[in-house]
Amino acid sequence: MDDLLQRVRRLAGPEAAPDPALLAELARSQDVTLVREAGRHLAALDPRLVTPPGRTPRPLRVAVVPSFTADNVLPLLRVGLLAAGIAPTFHLTAPDQQLMALGRPGSPLDDFAPDLTLCLAHEDVFLPRDWDPTDLAGLAAAVDERAGRYTAAVASFAGRTTGSVLLHTVPLPSAWPRTVTSHRSRAGIGRLWRELNLRLLDLAERTASVDALDLETLLADCPSRLRDERLFRFASMAWAPAVERLYAQEAAGYGRALAGLGKKCLVLDLDNTLWGGVLGDDGPENIEIGPMYPGNAYAAVQRTALALRRQGVLLAVASKNDPGLVERVLGEHPELVLRRDDFVSVHANWDAKDGSIRAIADELNIGLDSMVFLDDSPFECDLVRGSLPQVEVVRAAGDPAQHVNTLLSGGYFDVLDTTVTDARRTDLYRARVERREWTERQGQASPADYLEGLGLEVTIRAADAYLLPRVIQLGGRTNQFNLTGSAHAEAETRRMAGSGDHEVLGFAVRDRFGDEGVVGALWIARHPDHWIVQNAVMSCRVFSRGIEFAVLAAVADGARAAGATRVEADFRDSGRNGPAARFLADAGFTPRDAPAADGTLRHVLPLEPAPALAPAWISVRDERPVPTEG
Template sequence: MNQLLWLPPHDDIGAALSAAKRETDPTTRLTQAIRLAGYRRDFTQTARIDRLANDALSDDPNPPGLTPLRVALLSSHTLDQLLPAIRVAGLQRRLALSMYLAPYGMYRQALLMDDPALNAFAPQVVVLALDARDAPLQLPLQASQAEVDVAIATRIEELRLLWRRARERYAAQVIQQTLVPVDPLLFGAFEAQVPASPYALIDRLNAAIREAARVDGVLLMDLAWQAAQGLYGSGLADPTRWHQAKQLVGPELSPLYGDQLARILAASVGLSRKCLVLDLDNTLWGGVIGDDGVEGITLGQGSPTGEAFLAFQRYAALLAARGIILAVCSKNNLDVAEAAFNHPEMALRRADIAAFVANWDDKAGNLRRIAEMLDIGLDSLVFVDDNPAERDIVRRELPQVAVPELPDDVADYPARIAAAGYFEAVAFTADDTGRTRSYAQNAERKAALDQATDMEGYLQGLQMTLTAAPIGAAELPRAAQLINKTNQFNLTTQRYGEAEVQRIADDARGVALALRLTDKFGDNGLIGVLLARPNPAVAADALFIDSWLMSCRVLGRGVEDASLQVLIDAAIAAGYTTLIGEYRPTGRNGMVAEHYPRLGFSLYSAPQGAVPGATFWRYDLAASRPTTHHIEVIRT
């Protein structure tokens, strides 16, 4: 079965693997492993890539460029055969995964009996991979719907207990796998109408799992749904493999399964991509706008090809509606390219595009420009271009940018982009829906800045208001989302799930603030999070700033100065005399290296056990002289 079709094929991956294996330096082998993980690969090739990477990762589980993550797999079936492909998919999605695998069938014991090995591992993510053959609901076939519902409610309560344990003991994010129906039909098409038929039971249980997961903040690995979509072909739950080795997912499907799991893991630590960059000619419409003119391009009702392009535009528009930023990168004259958006059948409007670059420069350079315009990393971009040569050049020049291999027919573009899982979400909040507008507003702000002769006048003219609210239920999902995806303006890059943020917010001696910013151009949404609590390891009586992070969209506007003012007031109100801040360099947060000294903090000795390279900073509240800014502050 062909898997990972969005990844480009390699000319001779076997030879490349053998060559990489001969490299003596483990770090070089790891670099090669990461590179080769980005190509289409079958399960034996994937396992060889895993072996290439393992030496370097066991020497240094925190290599540059990869986010380390400890994942415990607790299952009711055998998963050993999937581990290499999960790790390799992790590399491809910029994760260095350490995995703990409980003996199969021992998932309850592992969580309920305080398994010492699991305790020592201290998982950040717990994956519960269950299957339909595990502890079947004991019901006679003639059981009523009411009896079925009682049995399912009992099973859901048991699952929720396991989820709770994982969160309370480890503050771990839980990922629950749905159950793939495996039993052959007893009643044929009538199956679903018999409440206690094997199929109806599993179907109902999955629906209940999805609902409970939504309420409890558990993420889903929805294998049942993926199986129903035919994602794994007929290879899931092969009876031979089950009888032979208790495998639900055979080794041949491990590259796909590994990627399905790794993309959720990557999303949970903020590594999903943020921006879809689109080529224009023969990507968004048929034909060449510069040659054919607005009337001459193929788009919209009336021709099958035109409808296919329109369907792709509609998919892009829906991605924008859920918070993916859209950009254009095209070889065209700017005015000609923009004029195409006046075509009556166009589903995307010019205003949907947050960064529009059309010129005759090379696309790699233009993609850099787009990342700068939007204040996001190149590793947040997905570049879609029908031209294989352009794709190839961008992959070579900018390996950080994801460039999906595309099918020949534009009708298949939406499914291919979706299958690649670039934009895996772990939450969906009101701020997401306004993102396109917010980036468009930012472009206006930039234009206003270009026109303003002095910075102070510009900032004053923005009429900014910062609203600081204690993090409560309403702010929790968005706050956790920001905590997990902010890399640049982030002093400590601590990653917390909702459960852990809640725990900090509930600490009576702590301060947990969600910061929102509005200005005359509109609402920037939740743009910052401040978490502070006493930390006896650092200083006995001080308020320790555990996390300070901010969206880069509002950089350079004095928000950090206004935020400090909020924090100072909250700390004094809580009876503190001192603030202590920490800066942990990560390779991506260099922009905040001078954050504390700039705000008037003085260097403070690093406590025992501090992260190597971390610096600590002290602020005397009695002698505080807040810096000036142009932001009105509101506390709620």
């Protein structure tokens, strides 16, 4: 404890050296007091001092709107968000101001303009102080009335904010039902309370900018009582420290998803990680995998990995093993859950694992900071942490029955929503490997001949109800080709898509190897004499083919047809969007004026004479409505 706190305190010194490993160690710590104290010290420090090299913390304005004293939640949140790659700015409302802050336009909460609003509630929001245990119908009516006030206030704020709102289900302390002596009536209270929580979950399901954590379910694994009753009576602290930490970790995971920083690839060790035993020593027939312990624990890890793959997470292998034996097991072992086709890349060799992980990242054209590495070996874990600090390393230590919880507890792969593209992602990346192999066979073909041979087709569509989820996901998760580095709030994207003076576009790509799906999006403000590309994002899967120029050409044509004389576009260096940095200049844009306070630089492209942007090797199908002159 003292060592970690000393490292935090040293960062405040005049000659402080960066400590990029600190946050990961704090995130793994089980000492809530230590993490909370570290979070308080980190509030005064530059986030870059604790950020791994090659990463820039993403700013996020976070409002915490509690019904109880939640001051201790903020430092825990700070540690969790910083560890997720987010530099938070906090706004905390007073507990007795929750409904007023949410329900009244023009409140200080509105003025703060949060990207994320966390609504923390305890049972007193919904339960009357005095109630008759013999009148459950009266209690139900009181809870319903109070729940109506709470959900109305949340809905009011959700309609005003351009950010996201995160609710949670509310746990009921065990003393409440035990106040009732009748077991039948206790069951009635349980039903009543679950109906309340269903009401909160329903609000999240039907409101675009609202999500919910099922805190009641998460607490099933919390090794703590809900709260210290003395501190609750004395200081209105409704949650025990362990519950505060649990909530902070889950909320930080949501923040990671909101900021588009969820991980994309799970790299797996094999021996004593996906199966028990050492393949080279024990042989394929004797590895531990199957219906009996410990084989069923390893099978659970494989089923979990398969579930992640079905939701868009890429699976890869980095194992020190004989490649022939690995291929044999993946292809033939009758008890294996995962098969070779479930992996986009398998590196089974005797090379150092950090090199294999780097090779996988290069092969898939993804950033190291989008990868999670699961291994049982402390040596391999320390090696990767030291040489590739961008990679999230998870050690599968101890009893294999705990490996699933160890992998999932970090929330590394959380997203706001999944799409059809997610389910196809493994196939899309496998097609990329085929595409690369075809490229290598082209030998000395010129770049133009190579691109012509791909048979590229781009389809551009206005974002409708079916396309919006994928556009929102791209806006939140795309980091490399992202002109402003921004993660677009769902509510704002939906508002723009439905307004007459904006346009939200998605574009899909296919080539000779198949359909890549929807790979990019643009957010455009339309004015009578000019259009502004407020942001454009594109998946790294389709880099280096000229697709972004083909899409921009269609946008420019649409602007000219509507009577505009120029297209403007914003660029802001996020530290992660290097691939987008040259795009505007290469397309003929020139900077206008000086950068804004946040570093955003506006660029201008005249439309007379008409710019020649569209690559000859790309066929474009523009399915947008025909524009009219403004």
